[in-house]
Amino acid sequence: MKTTKLFAALILILFGLPVLSQNSILPDVDIYNLDGSLINAKDISINDQVVVIVFWNSDNRESLDQVLLLNEEYENGLKNKDVKVICICTDYSGAMQKIRPLVSGIGLSFDVYVDKNNDLKRAMCIPLIPFAMVINQADNVYLQTGYCTNLPDLINREIQPGIARISENR
Secondary structure, rough: OOHHHHHHHHHHHHHHHHHHHOOOOOOOEEEOOOOOOOOEEEHHOOOOOOEEEEEOOOOHHHHHHHHHHHHHHHHHOHOOOOOEEEEOOOOOOHHHHHHHHHHHHHHHOOEEEEEOOOOOHHHHOOOOOOOEEEEOOOOOEEEEOOOOOHHHHHHHHHHHHHHHHHHHHH
């Protein structure tokens, strides 16, 4: 398990960080919003915020549980901080019709996009679903691969340096 995390971190450092250094967190890959419109991932606005990116699959109960935990944490406090949460659903082509009702039914409070063909997942070298990434303003990247029951606690710990840096710059 540790080798998988280490390998994922090394892959991100070697291939993902050049993408991060180009003033964009997400690479130049097309994904869909919940309306079914095609958008480019690098055009998702992230202005001086700590960013939490979660890759999930609606068919995977552990993924859905993590998204629900994160949504609860977002409602309980992250919403009022300079934190942007982006959820990328990695379901395949036929599942778009079930994702929109699922997201509205559980009341997710953050942006949800669909990576139908896993292009974004491949471009960012995401090894397993669920996958969480925290990018704070100190340019530190925290990765969590697989299911984690205390993901909100980990995210809260990892966003603190970024929130402090944003407060200093204001």
